[in-house]
Amino acid sequence: MRVRLDLSYDGSEFSGWAKQAGGRRTVQGEIEDALRTVTRSRETYELTVAGRTDAGVHARGQVAHVDLPREVWAEHHVKLLKRLAGRLPRDVRVWALREAPSGFNARFSAVWRRYAYRVTDNPGGVDPLLRGHVLWHDWPLDVDAMNAAARGLLGEHDFAAYCKKREGATTIRTLQELSLVRGEDGIVTATVRADAFCHNMVRSLIGALLFVGDGHRGPEWPAKVLAAGVRDSAVHVVRPHGLTLEEVGYPADELLAARNKEARNKRSLPGAGCC
Numbered sequence: 001m002r003v004r005l006d007l008s009y010d011g012s013e014f015s016g017w018a019k020q021a022g023g024r025r026t027v028q029g030e031i032e033d034a035l036r037t038v039t040r041s042r043e044t045y046e047l048t049v050a051g052r053t054d055a056g057v058h059a060r061g062q063v064a065h066v067d068l069p070r071e072v073w074a075e076h077h078v079k080l081l082k083r084l085a086g087r088l089p090r091d092v093r094v095w096a097l098r099e100a101p102s103g104f105n106a107r108f109s110a111v112w113r114r115y116a117y118r119v120t121d122n123p124g125g126v127d128p129l130l131r132g133h134v135l136w137h138d139w140p141l142d143v144d145a146m147n148a149a150a151r152g153l154l155g156e157h158d159f160a161a162y163c164k165k166r167e168g169a170t171t172i173r174t175l176q177e178l179s180l181v182r183g184e185d186g187i188v189t190a191t192v193r194a195d196a197f198c199h200n201m202v203r204s205l206i207g208a209l210l211f212v213g214d215g216h217r218g219p220e221w222p223a224k225v226l227a228a229g230v231r232d233s234a235v236h237v238v239r240p241h242g243l244t245l246e247e248v249g250y251p252a253d254e255l256l257a258a259r260n261k262e263a264r265n266k267r268s269l270p271g272a273g274c275c
Helices: 027-038 070-087 143-151 201-213 221-228 253-263
Strands: 002-009 047-049 058-067 092-099 112-120 155-158 172-182 187-194 243-249
Touching: 002 027, 027 047, 027 058, 027 070, 027 092, 070 092, 112 201, 143 172, 143 187, 143 201, 143 221, 172 201, 187 201, 201 221, 201 243
Parallel strands: 058 243
Antiparallel strands: 002 058, 002 092, 047 058, 112 187, 112 243, 155 172, 172 187
């Protein structure tokens, strides 16, 4: 029985989502341990997540799935959510548990992920109550210039210049939205939505836009870096605590299986050669 989980967590004290050797504390490890305990199972039921988050990154709208024996689900599903709430630490919550529709895969069925990155240029720094979720940038930021730069990054591209390369993995992504808004509280929130993200992509994009916003580079510079296709030492990977996974989007139930299959194909840009 495939079960969908909707969850959120404060990433401050986690070494990322994925389980790691050496006993480091991770979101996946905490939830799997709690699930094994409340179902009184000897087996650990492994979670598959929509988007693996790095150490220090938060999530408000994360999605995962787990495959449970039908008899375990039948016995425990009525009280499972409440029991998990009693067993999980306070910095991670599961908000919903339900039988997943046919063809659902939390990772491969997703059509987009939406992140928010929050930063303030207030000369006095960050509100102490928000310090774990907002980056302080100690230069005034021109949000209009940042948005002008962001428009040059939209669409399908090879984002190798903004990703930490992983062997055998493509860096081609479709950036669907990249926009910034300054709120009444002075906090600048960047909304970043794409079909998928490669490692460090969001934090690198924000690092480039901050360099534009504070006047160190012109609005055309991030697109030039993208076109060059190589990492630029001036593009800083900003700190993780300003980043939150806000939402994951899925197609209609009847399209889940097709999306699952499509997302597993390795991508290439139109006209790209094989070598």
